[in-house]
Amino acid sequence: MHALTLPEPGHFDEMLLQSGGIRSHYRTFAHWLQAQSPSVLAQKREQANQLFHRVGITFALYGDDAGAERLIPFDTIPRVIPAAEWEKLEAGLAQRVRALNAFLEDIYHEHRIVKAGVVPGEQVFANAQYQPLMQGVNLPGAVWAQVTGVDLVRHADGGYYVLEDNLRVPSGVSYMLENRKMMMRLFPELFARHAIAPVDHYPTLLLSTLRRACARENPTVVVLTPGHHNSAYFEHAFLAQQMGVELVEGRDLFVRDDHVYMRTTAGHKAVDVIYRRIDDTFLDPLAFRPDSMLGVPGLMQAYRKGNVVLANAVGTGVADDKSIYPYVPEMIRYYLGETPILDNVETFQCRHPAELDHVLANLERLVVKEVHGAGGYGMLVGPAATRAELDEFRARLLAQPENYIAQPTLCLSSCPTFVEAGIAPRHIDLRPFVLTDGRETSMVAGGLTRVALRAGSLVVNSSQGGGTKDTWVLEE
Amino acid sequence: MLSRTADHLFWMARQMERAENLARLLDVSLAVSLLPASRGGADVSAPLVLTGTLDAYLARHGEPDASRVLAFMSFDAGNPSSILSCIRHARDNAHAVRGKITAEMWMSINATWLEARELAQGGAGDQAFFDWVKERSHLFRGATHGTCQRTDAFSFIRLGTFIERADNTARLLEVKRHLLDDADAADYYAWSALLRAVGAFEAYHALYRDAPSGRRVAELLLLRPDMPRSLRACFDEIYKWLARLEGDNGRAAKRLAAELRAAQAYTSVDEVFEAGLHDYLTRMLGDITRLGALVHEAYLEAA
Numbered sequence: 001m002h003a004l005t006l007p008e009p010g011h012f013d014e015m016l017l018q019s020g021g022i023r024s025h026y027r028t029f030a031h032w033l034q035a036q037s038p039s040v041l042a043q044k045r046e047q048a049n050q051l052f053h054r055v056g057i058t059f060a061l062y063g064d065d066a067g068a069e070r071l072i073p074f075d076t077i078p079r080v081i082p083a084a085e086w087e088k089l090e091a092g093l094a095q096r097v098r099a100l101n102a103f104l105e106d107i108y109h110e111h112r113i114v115k116a117g118v119v120p121g122e123q124v125f126a127n128a129q130y131q132p133l134m135q136g137v138n139l140p141g142a143v144w145a146q147v148t149g150v151d152l153v154r155h156a157d158g159g160y161y162v163l164e165d166n167l168r169v170p171s172g173v174s175y176m177l178e179n180r181k182m183m184m185r186l187f188p189e190l191f192a193r194h195a196i197a198p199v200d201h202y203p204t205l206l207l208s209t210l211r212r213a214c215a216r217e218n219p220t221v222v223v224l225t226p227g228h229h230n231s232a233y234f235e236h237a238f239l240a241q242q243m244g245v246e247l248v249e250g251r252d253l254f255v256r257d258d259h260v261y262m263r264t265t266a267g268h269k270a271v272d273v274i275y276r277r278i279d280d281t282f283l284d285p286l287a288f289r290p291d292s293m294l295g296v297p298g299l300m301q302a303y304r305k306g307n308v309v310l311a312n313a314v315g316t317g318v319a320d321d322k323s324i325y326p327y328v329p330e331m332i333r334y335y336l337g338e339t340p341i342l343d344n345v346e347t348f349q350c351r352h353p354a355e356l357d358h359v360l361a362n363l364e365r366l367v368v369k370e371v372h373g374a375g376g377y378g379m380l381v382g383p384a385a386t387r388a389e390l391d392e393f394r395a396r397l398l399a400q401p402e403n404y405i406a407q408p409t410l411c412l413s414s415c416p417t418f419v420e421a422g423i424a425p426r427h428i429d430l431r432p433f434v435l436t437d438g439r440e441t442s443m444v445a446g447g448l449t450r451v452a453l454r455a456g457s458l459v460v461n462s463s464q465g466g467g468t469k470d471t472w473v474l475e476e
Numbered sequence: 477m478l479s480r481t482a483d484h485l486f487w488m489a490r491q492m493e494r495a496e497n498l499a500r501l502l503d504v505s506l507a508v509s510l511l512p513a514s515r516g517g518a519d520v521s522a523p524l525v526l527t528g529t530l531d532a533y534l535a536r537h538g539e540p541d542a543s544r545v546l547a548f549m550s551f552d553a554g555n556p557s558s559i560l561s562c563i564r565h566a567r568d569n570a571h572a573v574r575g576k577i578t579a580e581m582w583m584s585i586n587a588t589w590l591e592a593r594e595l596a597q598g599g600a601g602d603q604a605f606f607d608w609v610k611e612r613s614h615l616f617r618g619a620t621h622g623t624c625q626r627t628d629a630f631s632f633i634r635l636g637t638f639i640e641r642a643d644n645t646a647r648l649l650e651v652k653r654h655l656l657d658d659a660d661a662a663d664y665y666a667w668s669a670l671l672r673a674v675g676a677f678e679a680y681h682a683l684y685r686d687a688p689s690g691r692r693v694a695e696l697l698l699l700r701p702d703m704p705r706s707l708r709a710c711f712d713e714i715y716k717w718l719a720r721l722e723g724d725n726g727r728a729a730k731r732l733a734a735e736l737r738a739a740q741a742y743t744s745v746d747e748v749f750e751a752g753l754h755d756y757l758t759r760m761l762g763d764i765t766r767l768g769a770l771v772h773e774a775y776l777e778a779a
Contacts, residue, residue: 053590054583054586054587054590227572228571228572234574236575237573237574237575238575240575241574241575241576246477246478246481247481247573247575247576248478249480251480252478252479252480262478263478263479263480264477264478264479265477265478265479265482265628265632265721265722265723265725265775265776266477266722266723266725267723267725
């Protein structure tokens, strides 16, 4: 028997009811779990650790002096989603991604949504993520974000909410795939007992999305990485290998007569589609940062002439910025004429004085985020903050209110997780990966579940001590 | 294939081969250092001379001492030619192209690095460690042979392996030349140690059924096509793998490889000794270096 800690009252747990009962979609698993000896499961966890180390599924931390690679802790209790729930999520995600792509096409062309007064112009055009050199550029199929990672959380009310959209270079999909592989290796019997939707065709879906991003027949696709010091290098290499395409660095590419080529052992070879895992401003030292050694001089010129496809497009960051986030439901209504299927989290924009006042008055109950922050850095979790931290943020908010948004502290749902003292609830989120070629939207069932391993913590980022779980969508 | 990828694959294989050869050399040094000086013992600086690290060693440690040399060449992370450093370079090169090698190759080389790092905490290089290095190298080669697709990637890996091995075999003979030159003053123990180091002890006895002599050892390690570590065998392989590479840009490298192979195939051991072993080996080492440079120019830094 395992020591199962029950969730606290008022929290939503994916597996356990307040009464200690098991939600129906977890029953088979819970039954299996109780029949396993804790020491065998501990061995399996150790085995998983060793395997991840040997395979080298590690990530480098920024600012880590040792430059050491760490494992992202993997928890062997899966996050399970019933089919009906996923169906609704899938529809909502597809809808959201369609609207975000329409928004990007619009703000780099006619600015209809601004002219209609739905999104304020200064939020778009004064945004550091808005790339003026993309104005008027026509992309094949009008697709700006071929790959979108949408962060979802489930609140105490049992409903899912979109926490943020990631339209630049969303990462984490390799962990989703490796976590599944690990679970199948450690616990094959569980896969015999459940009908679990497969995920391992993701690289095939990605490749066909990338190939369709280009009008040319049989295009040459490459993955562009900043190199093996990047924290997500494992994923870049993994995806390139799984898709059977070249993994290139900037120095492997060059531009001649506005066409992009790669240097190969048999001479140079034309490149048609670049799945780039480098931020906009590092892509081309001639167009952006002259000091960047990562990019390819002349790439932007070739891109704007339509001689090469970049996925995702340059300038998508403006649509996933936290200052634009509050307008996404409006975008869905405006471009698609539909009712948003997925809800946003209520968001206060501190640049509005009335909303700033509300935030300042309720700081200890809110989460405050930097508008351009990412990775869980530069945020304040009010209920967990010390007096000094609250004071510091209060000063920051007053100094630069436009830099911040605030949201109610969501009580992220929890999922039973192995901890030192047995099994206890830990907070989780979900990042599904949505692919689109402009006509069709596709995704594999589920996504990456991240888990905050510290008791009570709501920060799931791997750079801040988060772990991951396998995510099962049960087929009916 | 990307030129950079080919470069990483080539050096991954070279560094792994270098680690193995170093283990072989240190193994023989250790064995010989246990012999009395009159039987060829006390030759403790050979590994330093061979890897060109004698000056670096002298500056840091002074007079060569058997166990310190072994530690310096085995585990010293500050010595770029140590076994530990070779394994790290091999692993770093593999890491840079991990999408281009199979999961089994990567796991093998990564586990080797992780374990080597731990073994290095233990201290001195000893026979158990050298055996371990050879074993890990065999394992990596096995994973490569058993799982790697026969594309240009495999050719560059094999090319790196044999260019490195040719270089190492020539160096090993050059360092032990004083034994070979003295052609008939056979010193059974020193010869045996040398043959064992290159895994040729059994083959020698099967072929010659006699106590080792300098001339025969030289013939075995320079000219026999059926000895996998001989110069002749390495040149055969280098020629073969180079010839398989697509494209015209490797013409100069392919020509030199063909010349070296032909010269090695039609040379007799008497001719080698007439020309003088030292001159012969010096010329070989120069040719191997030149070949490596041509391969680099043609494939690994191509524009």
